[in-house]
Amino acid sequence: MLHEILLSLSGHPSPLLSSDRSAELLSPPERALLKSLARLSELHGRIRRETEGVAGGHRSVVCRAVAMGIKGEWLGAFQRRVLEVEEGILRGDAEWVGGQEGGGEGKGIVPLTGLVGGFEGWQRRMEWFEKVVGVMMKGSGKGGWCSGAEMVDWLCGEAQTGYADIEEVALSLGRVAEMAWLKQVSGWVLYGRLPGFGREDFFVQNVDGDVEVRVSENGVERAIVDNLQEYELKRGLLPAFVTPSTAASLLFIGKSLNHIRVKSISGSTSPDLALIQTNLRELSTLKFPINSAHFSRVIASIRLWLSRTTLQKLLPTSKVIEVLSLLQEFFLLGRGAFAIALINEADEKLRSRWQRSDNLASEKRDGLGNVVVKEGEVSAVLARTWAAMGSLQGRNDDQDEDELLELARDLVQLNITKSTTQTPSKNAPSTAKIASTPFKNLLFSVPVVLSMHIPSPLDLFLSPSDLQIYSSINAYLLSIRRAHLRLTDLWKITSLRRDHPAPPGPPYGSSRAGRYKVLELRKRGKQRAQVMRSVWATSSAAVFFLGETEAYLQGEVVRGTWTGFKDWLTSETNSQPGSSRRPVEEKDDDKDEEEDEEDIWLQAVKFPTTITPPLPPSPNHTRDPQSLADAHRKYLTSLTTSLLLTTPSFTDPLFHLLQQIDHLVALVHRIHTIWQSLDLEADEGVVDAFSDFQKEEVDIRSQLHVVGTRVKGAIEVLVHVLGEVDGDREGWDDGFTVGEMEGEGEEGRYRPGKVWRVHRLLMKLDFGGWFGGGRVRGADEEGNAGGDEDGFEDL
Template sequence: MLHEILFSLSGHPSPLLRSAASPGNETDNTLINSTAISPPERALLASLARLSDLHIHLQTAASHIAASHPSVICRAVAFAIDTLHLAGFRRKVVEVERTILKEDAALVGPYRIVPLTAVVAEFEGWGRRLEWLRRVVDVVDKETCTGAGVIDFLRGELLTGYGDVEELAESLVAVAEAAWVKQVAAWVLYGRVPGFGEGDFFVKRRKREDGDGEGNATEEYICEPGLLPGFVTPATAASMLFIGRSLNQIRTKSVEDYSLRGNDHLSTQLTRLAELRHPIDSAAFARTTADIRQFLSRTTLQRLLPLSKVLETLQLLRDFFLLGRGEFAMALTQQADEKIRSRWKRMENLAYEKREGLGNVTIKEGEVAAVLAKTWAAMGSMQGEHADEDEGLEVARELLRLTMAKSKASTPGTHSTEGGLTAIATTPFRNLLFSVPVVMTMQIPSPLDLFLSQADLETYTAINSYLLSLRRANIRLTDLWKITSLRRHHPAPPGPPYGSTRGGREKVHLFRQRHAARTRILRNAWATASAAIFFLGEMEGYLQTEVVAGLSDGFHRWLITGEDEQRHDDGTFKKTQTSTVSRSRYSDEILEDDIWLAGSTPSQPPSLSASEEQTHPHHDPQTLATAHRLYLRTLVHRLLLTQQSFTDELYELLVQIDHLVAVIRRLHSVWTAADLETDAGVVDAFVDLEREERDVQKEIRGVEGRVKQGIEGLVGELRRLEGLGGLQNGTEMGGLGEGVEDGEVLGMGGSGKYVTRRVGGINRLLMKLDFGSWFGREGRGGDGMDVDEEF
């Protein structure tokens, strides 16, 4: 009987022990029957039978998990349960058997009697351990169980009141974390996703469509937060993702660039990971990851992503996405308007013969790309013989794309592993350039994607559509003054000798009456257009000169010198002294005077020699990416792009301004046709010019009122935002804390860290937007408003 008990405890099922432990299963065996085993002995045998069952179940389940589970970490935990803890239980069984065979007095009594209570006492505590191990196996045995889930479960089990269970949990935590660290080591030291257990790793490969409009699919790596253990912070996860992506870049580039080869020295950092103690402390793991990232940046990434390349890219984004080069916005607007007018003219010629041809007025993808190509040609012609010297224009020609948005673009939002960006208002400014969704995008070549992400590019695209729509409306309004016949006598009165005759004087009198009547008709329209130009000009001046230029200069200065501004005790700022190289190469005073004048000159991409780069502070690419996201987030807030109520009203005003420009141009074409009919006898039998003129004049009156209401509503909305105080104080209604406070939140405060400038302030804009009594008075008819008096 004793041998059968020990044999069963060692992992072999025994029907004899099980039947002896069960009171309802007596057998005919004379050794084991209801009279031979007393109830107390039966209870003792039941506890031993429970241990045997648990041992057999754990052994079977652990072997199955170790052989078939898709997670490497789960396999490691199951293997440790079998080879460490169940093996320890089997060693205990052998030790008890050895003690009995040696007739040790600790178990064997007089007459070689072995008390059953003494045998059961030897296994005291193992029941609790095996029950806990069964809980672990039940958790791990699920196919949906992940390595991160097992680690979090085991770390939670450390908080127990039993010392023996805590020791088991610590040993399994060490095994699980060691297996996870080995996977991490393959990624952060060699840039490789583990070949086995890839589905359980937090880094995933994903195919994405490039933004070049050509449908080229590329592979990128993303982080899956659900597969990360709880002790890994989002910032640490972003660092690990960055390190692995960088090593992938290095491995790809090393095929062509021999200077990037020989990165095996990164294996020396393996000791940093091996020195981690289990359970892993979150702060210690973050420091280790940061040290590996800094080591990689000092040894390799400085050659892969030099500062001059970063400055060149940021200058490109500043010039063309943020409209630092004013001629780009002007040329693009003119080419787009020309394309729209040419399409409508062609449709008008087909209208009478083929009415269904009007359905083809929609702009197509190829025409949008052709508009951008003509824009580059127009900008080159502006510079004349020096066009080939503009390197920034050549780089932009290669990387920038103007494409139609095939689907509704996702608003840039918060990414937990990469810092994130604040959600941008969904107002469709991208619809204004061609009346269809068109966006400016850019290819992100390697290795620029180390600090410039797709979410950053989407933010630049949204800002570009917003700023370009404002600039386009201003250009279209000012182009009305180029229509000479609307604001001057046209045609000119006949000169002598015919002008001195009676017929000549009558014609002069007729021309003067016609011009005076048309001037009275358009007087309010000119006043409204002047007010809109004034509003748009002040808005652009505020957004471009104070917000965009201020933040861009601050970020650029930080890249060059490592510092931007210092705070006085009274809360104001002063600029730090930059080096001689940065002062001579980069002049900020030009932008402070006239941002459009600075943008009109051919801007050369900033470049630094190797000796100059050594004198400048070296920024870790991930630190650079984090600072860049902080810069973009502040820029989005300061441009008011997070205020849906403001952007919606602004979009409606821009639509009404387009309508005003269209009806004024339509009225001009009607007057031109009427002059041809009156003066030259050219009659269009299909058009009633007098009726159409009355309809257009009536429509002009309505559009004038809507433009005025739109300007008044926007000024009121700005006053409301100023009253909330969020934008002015840097809190953005609880959205963004700017300045030092925001830098501290992101871990970027202190010496040498990027801190955004405190720029803008709606009160500064509102002081300029003073329309006098224009909003308070009612319209007084055709000649009731004096343009010079009001504006």
């Protein structure tokens, strides 16, 4: 019977402990005593089978390591306990065999109570092991499986218990889980390589088709781009002790090592080995369970060491400033000539498409298919824009070649986008969410965005999501500039602004019919001037609003924020966070030999003892690429917020205003064409039998009144929204210059500078009581005060 019980505890099925046979073989007291052993035997066998399944087929390396830890260490300890009990019984130890000391009636008998007491505490452990296996097999994720990070966090939580034995087991398995996870991280941090097995459980993943990579015309960058991988960070696969900043550092380190491997900037292998050896020593200082602060310091130290020894050659500050200056001049409209040329070329393309459609026979027209702009035409518009920019540059022979313009020719593209969202939040967690207002639809009849290919190694700090934010800002600012230009171009139509015909020449001018003709022409011109007076007043108000808004957004916000960010880039810094570094040769001599033997990292890879890493240079005018990326995200967040691009209550009515301005401009051009046709019909006798210009004139005049009212109402709504936005921004200073608030924050980190509040824009938008029941005063050409008939009262 004893052998049957011990074999059953070892994992072999036994009919003695089964419920159906035990009733026949055992008495009720014996069954009650053996019930706990039966439960322990059942748990042991089940856990052994399930851990073998997890260790051999689970998708997570961490879970496999935990399963092997349960099976190898703790189930092995239980098996050794069974052997100890068996050995004690065979030797006749008094602990197990009764009556060995004084002899007597019970001599040689093994009490079941003692046997059951020998396995006290193991049932609670086995039940906890079963719980661990259940978590590994099911997990709590959406995919129905447990990730390594989830297992690490769960074990850390289970260590906080009132049972000393469960705490011991949880800490032991937590150490196994953290070590397995850290070994995966070491491959990424030391070599920039994803794990060969369990890659789907790793927190760094390859990007599958989310980033569009374009090749320049000469094809120079193609080989480099194809060999580099794009990665993204899965925060759900990170343990809780990894902070967001540390996670960003881990992603940066691995991406940087990929760039180093591709570029092969090192002349020999010794510096690389020294760098790996130094980083191994840093990782070997980690203790289990891993402390969040210590882990963050180690990763920050590795990141800064890598940046100072290698990445200074790969990504100098001058190259960073060059590409950021390109983005500021062409995406943020710092170079106004580019914006004007692009708008003019786009309008010219639309006009040519409409004219071509009008010239087709009616049976060949197929709706809007003849006027929809295609991808090739959009690219041609940008090419003509570059040509226009080059012609402006070529007028001054003494001017040096514009290298930034040539770089923009190679990198910047104008593309039709099919996505419905402005800027996805992916890979840009710290960036404020941009409103979904479709400003990109205003330049052409299709959604078009300005984009740029990110050359290597600039993608160390510049991500595709950052470029999408730049594209959104560009569409936003460009749409305002476009509406402003289209309105001001109306004043170039001189015949609409003033038409005072002179008397015809002799002898017809001296006749009665000639004088009558002149009076008719002047009467007609006055009537048209009265029709256009409200249009000019509305257009003047819209021009003033757009001009002041554009001056605030472009001059105060964009220029001020960029100036502060550029000053931070070019400022000299001699101290960076975590810059303190202990070289390899400064290792303490009195360190215990035991710690060296337990160093799992240095045991895995052995290096020559003569290799010593070079000391990092003092960073003058140099920024860590990850610090650049963090500062750049802060810069974009500050920029989009200050531009009110994250405020849908402002962007939506602004988009409505820009649409109505386009409608107003189109109506003005149409009524000008109608009046020219009516003049030809009345003065020259040129009649178009297929058109009814008088009816069209009445219709256009009514539409002008409606659209003018909408424009005025949209301006009123926007001014009201600006007032609400200004009131919501509590805590801002009432007034300050941009330079006073710019600079470095704590430990040299970038702190975005504040710009003037919106109330400065509101002060300029005071229309003299337009929206408070007042009226804009004016005078007609003859000096009469403007009244109802002059069109201003309608506003």
